[in-house]
Amino acid sequence: MCKDCGCSITDNHSHHHEEHHHHHNHGNPTLEDKKTVEVITKILDANDKQAESNRKHFDEHGVFAVNLMSSPGAGKTALLEKTIEMLNDELKIGVIEGDLETNRDAERIKQKGAPAYQITTGQACHLDAFMVHDGIHHMPLEELDIVFVENVGNLVCPASYDIGTHLNVVLLSVPEGDDKPAKYPVMFRSADLLLITKVDLIDYFDFNIEKAIEETRKLNPKVDVMIISTKDENSLKNWIDFIKMKSSLRKVRT
């Protein structure tokens, strides 16, 4: 499959390799058995290169790709179900699902009529660019406008991995509490858009929306925010408009 699209990781990798590496021999010339080599390369370098290649795939097809991240149960799959329903074929959506076990989320998406591919990560608590690359090859990209990658439910690990999408959307549900941005700064800093979800439950929890937004913006001053409930289609109008707008901006060709 990878040969078809010319995106073989090994090629890509050795390609960029040399330019990032600076080797200096500080060894003792009379005793050539120890050598100190300066490397200065990101530890996740291979992942980042694969992420760039994934983004190119999406770009070649004019597909807008979104990385959805949150803790388990914040409503990622419910949001996708509702989004597919509300877009009503106006835009074609594909979903790459990441979960430790089961393909239940992919089944839920397929029920809504959208192509979905489940990556079961086993013990891995996050998706990396290689797993998403595998997922991309199971997506009919030429037929799609948007690909959502539903990351593994986890507020820690997924934040460290660029998976090659264009936008990071982080969901924070009302039952989780408004203290999560301060507790998980790396995740909330990575967000381009924060969705405060399950706002229909606001009367039952001590969740201060203003505080959640303020703490996120302290970490991440440029983040956009929407407040939604999948039980209320009106609250999702902005989200649907936003998705349509962003998708159209990805189709502009030079």
Added chain:
Amino acid sequence: MHELSVVQSLIGLIEQNAIQNNANSVSKVIVKIGKLSGIEPHLLKLAFDSFKEGTICQNAELEMIIQDVVAKCENCQKEFEIKDNSFVCPNCKSFNLQVIDGEDMYLMSLELDVGV
């Protein structure tokens, strides 16, 4: 925890560099871990020490440099350390910051045994 995945990437990167330098083994690995890289240094060390068995890093010591988060203000051009996770310029209060260090993990250098 994704420390084990990070260690797998790290050891892969070390192996490449060791092969390029015809090394027999690696005696020291120096990494720089940003305070906002999302990695717990203590767990990274544990993961490295258990995963290195049977690899070229078997006898390697891992040295970690813990990097503060440093940003540069695009408005007033001042460089400063981010404290208390507040991403605002302490000098001019601008949000227009470029984080220049402390969000990533780097393999900095290796001490290799090249033998005779």
